[in-house]
Amino acid sequence: MLPPSSYFYMMGNFGLQILVIVISFLQSLGRITMAVAVDVSQFESITMAPPDPILGVSEAFRADTHEMKLNLGVGAYRTEELQPYVLGVVKKAENLMLERGEFKEYLPIEGLAAFNKATAELLLGADNPIIKQQRIATVQGLSGTGSLRLAAALIERYFPGAKVLISSPTWGNHKNIFNDARVPWSEYRYYDPKTVGLDFDGMISDIKAAPEGSFILLHGCAHNPTGIDPTPEQWEAIADVIQEKNHIPFFDVAYQGFASGSLDADASSVRLFAARGMELLVAQSYSKNLGLYAERIGAINVVCSSADAAARVKSQLKRIARPMYSNPPVHGARIVANVVGDPALFSEWKEEMELMAGRIKSVRQKLYDSICAKDKSGKDWSYILKQIGMFSFTGLNRAQSDNMTDKWHVYMTKDGRISLAGLSAAKCEYLADAIIDSFYNVS
Amino acid sequence: MSASSDHQDSVFSHVVQAPEDPILGVTVAYNKDPNPIKLNLGVGAYRTEEGKPLVLNVVRRAEQMLVNDQSRVKEYLPIIGLSDFNKSSAKLIFGADSTAIQENRVTTVQCLSGTGSLRVGAEFLARHYHEHTIYIPQPTWGNHPKIFNLAGLSVKPYRYYNPQTRGLDFQGLLEDLGAAPSGAIVLLHACAHNPTGVDPTLDQWEQIRQLMRSKGLLPFFDSAYQGFASGSLDADAQSVRMFIADGGECLAAQSYAKNMGLYGERVGALSIVCKTADVASRVESQLKMVIRPMYSNPPIHGTPGDWSHIIKQIGMFTFTGLNTEQVAFMTREYHIYMTSDGRISMAGLNSRKVPHLADAIHAAVTSIA
Numbered sequence: 069m070l071p072p073s074s075y076f077y078m079m080g081n082f083g084l085q086i087l088v089i090v091i092s093f094l095q096s097l098g099r100i101t102m103a104v105a106v107d108v109s110q111f112e113s114i115t116m117a118p119p120d121p122i123l124g125v126s127e128a129f130r131a132d133t134h135e136m137k138l139n140l141g142v143g144a145y146r147t148e149e150l151q152p153y154v155l156g157v158v159k160k161a162e163n164l165m166l167e168r169g170e171f172k173e174y175l176p177i178e179g180l181a182a183f184n185k186a187t188a189e190l191l192l193g194a195d196n197p198i199i200k201q202q203r204i205a206t207v208q209g210l211s212g213t214g215s216l217r218l219a220a221a222l223i224e225r226y227f228p229g230a231k232v233l234i235s236s237p238t239w240g241n242h243k244n245i246f247n248d249a250r251v252p253w254s255e256y257r258y259y260d261p262k263t264v265g266l267d268f269d270g271m272i273s274d275i276k277a278a279p280e281g282s283f284i285l286l287h288g289c290a291h292n293p294t295g296i297d298p299t300p301e302q303w304e305a306i307a308d309v310i311q312e313k314n315h316i317p318f319f320d321v322a323y324q325g326f327a328s329g330s331l332d333a334d335a336s337s338v339r340l341f342a343a344r345g346m347e348l349l350v351a352q353s354y355s356k357n358l359g360l361y362a363e364r365i366g367a368i369n370v371v372c373s374s375a376d377a378a379a380r381v382k383s384q385l386k387r388i389a390r391p392m393y394s395n396p397p398v399h400g401a402r403i404v405a406n407v408v409g410d411p412a413l414f415s416e417w418k419e420e421m422e423l424m425a426g427r428i429k430s431v432r433q434k435l436y437d438s439i440c441a442k443d444k445s446g447k448d449w450s451y452i453l454k455q456i457g458m459f460s461f462t463g464l465n466r467a468q469s470d471n472m473t474d475k476w477h478v479y480m481t482k483d484g485r486i487s488l489a490g491l492s493a494a495k496c497e498y499l500a501d502a503i504i505d506s507f508y509n510v511s
Numbered sequence: 512m513s514a515s516s517d518h519q520d521s522v523f524s525h526v527v528q529a530p531e532d533p534i535l536g537v538t539v540a541y542n543k544d545p546n547p548i549k550l551n552l553g554v555g556a557y558r559t560e561e562g563k564p565l566v567l568n569v570v571r572r573a574e575q576m577l578v579n580d581q582s583r584v585k586e587y588l589p590i591i592g593l594s595d596f597n598k599s600s601a602k603l604i605f606g607a608d609s610t611a612i613q614e615n616r617v618t619t620v621q622c623l624s625g626t627g628s629l630r631v632g633a634e635f636l637a638r639h640y641h642e643h644t645i646y647i648p649q650p651t652w653g654n655h656p657k658i659f660n661l662a663g664l665s666v667k668p669y670r671y672y673n674p675q676t677r678g679l680d681f682q683g684l685l686e687d688l689g690a691a692p693s694g695a696i697v698l699l700h701a702c703a704h705n706p707t708g709v710d711p712t713l714d715q716w717e718q719i720r721q722l723m724r725s726k727g728l729l730p731f732f733d734s735a736y737q738g739f740a741s742g743s744l745d746a747d748a749q750s751v752r753m754f755i756a757d758g759g760e761c762l763a764a765q766s767y768a769k770n771m772g773l774y775g776e777r778v779g780a781l782s783i784v785c786k787t788a789d790v791a792s793r794v795e796s797q798l799k800m801v802i803r804p805m806y807s808n809p810p811i812h813g814t815p816g817d818w819s820h821i822i823k824q825i826g827m828f829t830f831t832g833l834n835t836e837q838v839a840f841m842t843r844e845y846h847i848y849m850t851s852d853g854r855i856s857m858a859g860l861n862s863r864k865v866p867h868l869a870d871a872i873h874a875a876v877t878s879i880a
Contacts, residue, residue, distance in 0.1 A: 109786035110694070110729060110760055114639050117796035120590065120803065144586060152584040162578045169571075171564040172775045173556060174768075177535060210623070210806035217805055226526050244804035248634075281522070316522060347522055361587045362811035370523070377521040383529035390532055391657035392630055392805070393623035398775035399812035 121240060122481060129479040137477040138495055140486040143292075143458065144361060145326075145424055148492050153424070155359045157417045161406040170402065175395045177386040179208020179367070183401035186408040187352055187367045191321065191335055198342060202375040205382035207368050207389065208396045211361075212322045212353030213241060215368040219318065219349050220249035221388040222370075222381070223283060232283040232318065233275065235259075237483060239292045239320075242285065256284070259294050264451040264463045266296050272309050280314050283349070288321035289334040290457025293485040297327075297456055303337050307344060317341050319350040326357040327457045329425035331418065347372055354404055356458065357421055365400030428458060431491045435460075438500035445508075458489045468506040476502035533653050534850055541848040549846035550864050552855040555705065556774055562864075565772055585811065590799045592621020592780075592809045600780040604701075604734055604748050604763055611755050615788035618795035620781050620802070621809045624774075625735045625766030628781035629658050632731060632762045634801045635783075635794075636696060637663030645696040645731065646688065648672075650852065652705045652733075655698065664696070672707045679709050688722055696729045701763070702747040703740035706854035710740075716750045720757065730754050730761040739770045755784050776812050837875040845871035 119127070125141030147153050178184065184206040188199055198204055209215030223230060232251055234242050235258035246253045256278075257270030275284055286306070291297055298306060310317055319338050325331040341348055353366040368385060372378040389395070407413045436452045443449070452460055464472065464484040472478040478499065480486045491499060531539055537553030559565050577583055591597065597619040601612055611617050622628040637643060645664045647655050648671035656666045669691075670683030688697060699719075704710055711719060723730060732751050738744040754761050760783075767778040781798070785791040802808070833841070833853035841847045847868065849855050860868065 107758075107786060109790040110641075110727075111639065111783075111785055111790050111794050114790065114793045114797055116793045117800045119796075120799070123590070152586050154583075154585055158585070159578075166574060166578050169566070172566055172570070172773055173564050174535070174774045176539070177532060210810075212807075213804070214806040226523070241804060241807065244800075248801075248804040314522075355587075360585055362585045362808070364806060364808070364810040372523055373521040377523045377526070380526045380528045381523050384526055386532070387529045388661075390535075390626075391654060391661045392626070393777060394626035394654065395535070395775070395777070397623070397777040397810040397812065399810065 125479050125481060128473075132477055132479075134477040136498060138479065138490070138499065140478060140480045140488075140490045140499075142487050142490045143356075145356060145359065145428075145458070145489045146492075148427065148494075150490065150492055153359055155417070155420050157407050157413045157420060158359060158403055160413060160416075161403045164406060165402055172398065175208070175398050175401065177389050177395050178206075178382060179396045180398065180401035180405060182405035182409065183208055183365075184367065186405050188369060190324065190331060190408065191350060191352060191369060192339060192342060192371075193332070193335075196339075196342070198371055203372050203378050205370040205372065205378040205385065207382060207385040208401055209351070209366045209368045209389075210393070210396060211355050211364045211366040212320065212351055213245065214364065214396075215351035215353070215366045216242070216245050216320065217249060217392075218368045218385055218388055219351060219370075220246055220251050221392075222385060224249050224251050225388070226384070227281070227283075230281055230283060231279065232285055233278050234285045235271075235287070235291070237293055238285070238287075242320075254278070258291075259296065259461065261463070264296075264461060265454070266298060266302070268298070268302055268305075272305060275306070275309050275315065276313060278313065278315065281316070282313070283316045283318045284310055285318045285320060286337070288319045288324065288338050288350070290323040290327035290459075292322070292457070293459050293481070293483060294461040295455030295457050295459045296461070298337075300336070300340070303340055307341050307346070310341075311344065311346060317346060317348040319348060321350055322353040323356055323457055324352070325418070325421045326425055329422040329429075331421070342371055345373070354400065358404060358407065358417070360400045360403060363400030363403065364397060365404060428488050431488050431493055431496060432460065434493055434496040435488070435491065435499060438496045439503060442500055443504050458487055460486050460488055462486055462503060464503070464506055468510045471506040471510040472502050476505070478502050537848045537850055540842070544846055544848075546846045548867060550848065550859070550867065552847060552849040552859045552868075555769065555856045556859070557769065557772065558859050562859075570772060588621070588808045588811055590802050590808050591619075591795065593811070596621055597780060600765055601782050603744065604737060604751055604765055604782065605755055605784070606745070606748070606752055609752070609755065611758075611784050616786065616791050617782055617784050618791045618798065620795065620798050622764075622779050622781050622802075623777040623806070623809060624768050624779035625733060625764055626654060626658065626779075627777065627809075628764035628766070628779045629655070629731075629733060630662055631798065631801050631805070632764055632781045632783070633659050633662030633664055634805075635798055636729075636731075636762075638801070639794075639797055640696070640729070642692065642694040642696060642729070644692070645698055646691055646728075647698045648684075648700065648704070650706055651698070651700075653850070655733075659698075667691075669697070671704075672709060677709075679711060679715070681711070681715055685718065685722060688719070688728065689726070691726065691728060693727045694729065696731050697723060698731050698733060699750065701732045701734035701737065701751050702749075703736035705735065706850070706852060711750070713749060713753075716753055720754055723754075724757060724759055730759075732761065732763040734763055735766040736769055737765070758786075760784055760786060777810060833872070833875060834879075837879045840875045840879055841871045844874065847871050 129139040145153055188204050188206045192198055209218050232246055232253045233256045234253055236255040256274035257267045260267035324334045327334045338350055348371045350369040355361040370381045407417050439449050462484045466482050469480055469482050469484055541551040557565055601617050601619040605612055622631050643664050644667055645659050646667050646669045649668040659666050669687035670680045673680035702710055737747045740747045751763055763782045765780045768774040783794050835851045838851050
């Protein structure tokens with residue numbers, strides 16, 4: 069006796085459709101209830117979700133057989149040979165950990181204490197009075213995403229109705245996080261396509277117009293996807309308007325040390341706000357700067373005006389984490405704690421980070437030079453040099469981005485973003501040709 | 512410009528201090544206690560005879576291999592985790608010869624241990640399933656109701672433990688599930704029920720299955736002790752396998768915290784067994800939509816390739832029947848840490864400490880009614 073489903077396969081699609089029509093008709097006459105021996109799934113009405121827009125780029129790249137293909141969709145660092153990179157300090161830390169024979173016991177809900185201490189100090193500076201005053205609540209989170217999600221859940225619970233303002237554009241997953249956490253959000257102007265730069269006036273204006281006590285999501289450095297960061301003076305003005313409207317700054321720091329090569333320089337925006345005595349939320353990720361992508365290691369920090377408030381906030385963050393995943397994974401946290409805690413490893417890490425950031429800066433320069441050498445129209449491409457971090461907004465529109473892929477086998481996201489982390493010096497000329505062709509010959 | 516006293520009230524003034532988690536908080540209190548005779552029978556984590564945590568040899572060897580493997584990278588896993596791990600996980604619980612697996616009717620996604628698997632499953636059901644009530648046994652693991660509530664499900668109890676007999680209230684269970692609305696979700700502990708340690712017999716499981724299928728109730732298994740309860744991976748999965756052998760649908764959350772000793776690595780999996788392969792593939796796509804905004808993709812470290820067989824242990828928990836005052840007495844006077852419902856983790860006990868525990872229990876029950 070074959071399972072009922074095989075009858076349908078044998079009958080073929082057309083036969084199946086006929087059968088369904090007949091059954092529907094008979095059901096509507098009340099003559100039969102699903103007497104046909106196929107039980108319907110309880111999940112029958114579920115539709116196929118669309119593929120993730122960023123991961124889809126890598127999938128298409130893998131399927132492409134062209135020899136010149138280039139994957140600039142990836143948000144992960146690649147060496148000049150376009151290979152993934154596990155940092156030397158990470159391997160050393162893991163060997164140390166293995167030698168020590170560490171246990172695998174549950175971490176506390178808030179994560180590894182040594183990691184939490186190290187991450188707060190990295191963010192604010194080890195001698196920051198905020199740390200001495202115990203005014204920062206730090207909870208280990210599942211990298212940037214998980215840390216943002218904990219913060220979003222805290223906002224939903226303790227600031228019901230409060231909105232989060234996100235930049236236009238921003239990382240694609242931000243809105244998903246706030247949607248799933250049921251936190252309302254709206255956008256503030258950020259990217260100006262005319263200048264391929266920051267729409268500073270629009271940004272200030274939109275932040276000012278937001279209801280008092282809104283949360284303003286800011287990228288600490290190396291804005292994703294544009295690569296366009298405010299200047300120090302602009303950061304001061306942004307802090308002014310946030311204070312004026314009693315908004316709460318909410319930083320996403322995914323590239324500390326990775327953007328400029330300097331941990332301190334990349335934290336300057338956060339430290340500027342903290343030094344003003346403002347309360348703030350900061351989500352951190354070690355995916356890029358320590359290459360720990362798959363270990364899911366990050367933290368949510370809440371800087372409060374008192375140690376008492378910080379203790380209470382931390383306890384409530386724990387209450388959110390427990391029914392989500394109980395306690396965070398230990399491995400990445402130990403790596404970070406070991407690297408930061410050992411002066412030799414810490415030094416070595418800083419060198420490796422400078423190398424990674426350095427390679428990206430140099431391909432950025434080389435790309436710019438190649439474009440300028442080939443494009444004699446006098447167009448100003450210098451915005452490429454002014455941008456910072458892993459990504460560059462090329463200024464290409466959707467049709468032009470499609471041309472990059474279809475004609476040149478250069479894979480990137482439809483918003484014109486390329487990941488310089490996936491570019492080698494050897495491929496800069498080719499990429500320059502592709503960009504010039506797409507810009508001038510496609511509209 | 513300094514961050515001191517002239518600032519306004521904190522925006523967090525209204526945030527109150529949360530109490531410590533009732534289970535994990537026991538360990539916090541235990542750690543603070545300086546008394547050398549202290550004993551931690553709270554959290555369900557295995558201890559050796561010397562009272563030390565255990566990392567299985569097979570795990571150490573696997574880790575050694577991983578760290579020495581030059582080609583191993585730390586790139587993001589796919590949203591649903593490592594494909595090999597997911598396949599192995601499904602085979603482990605459903606059986607390598609399971610028709611459901613062969614027919615591609617099972618979707619399995621790597622999650623953050625048991626808690627993460629339960630949460631992702633519950634969020635999925637709250638979003639895509641027509642019934643939003645989940646029935647949970649009385650009592651159950653303390654974290655269960657919180658997980659389901661936060662995921663958007665409402666929680667109702669079904670009778671389970673009979674304190675008079677210290678056994679299963681089978682009649683009560685059948686009555687309560689019999690009264691549940693058609694399609695309701697039912698949480699089932701696959702084996703080694705936490706906190707009571709009391710499991711249905713195979714006959715009773717069969718009766719439960721028939722009742723649930725006749726009412727279209729959706730089973731959601733929590734499997735945190737496969738192999739750890741009886742020592743046999745297959746025996747501990749019998750309840751689950753019975754349910755999918757009938758061709759029906761179910762959810763199963765697996766944890767590798769206890770049976771692989773991987774507690775801190777947060778390794779687990781959620782499987783959803785569906786009527787058809789097409790449904791399974793659509794369900795998988797929607798599971799990704801739940802995971803991506805929660806933590807993007809799972810941690811890699813705890814998931815090497817092959818599994819070896821696992822050491823047998825007896826089931827982890829016992830309900831002592833002690834009341835809250837007696838438990839408090841044991842902690843205060845004897846430095847024995849346990850959850851206030853009287854549950855002790857046998858895995859935290861060794862033979863040297865048994866006399867101390869016996870003394871404590873005796874004193875508690877004689878001094879406090």
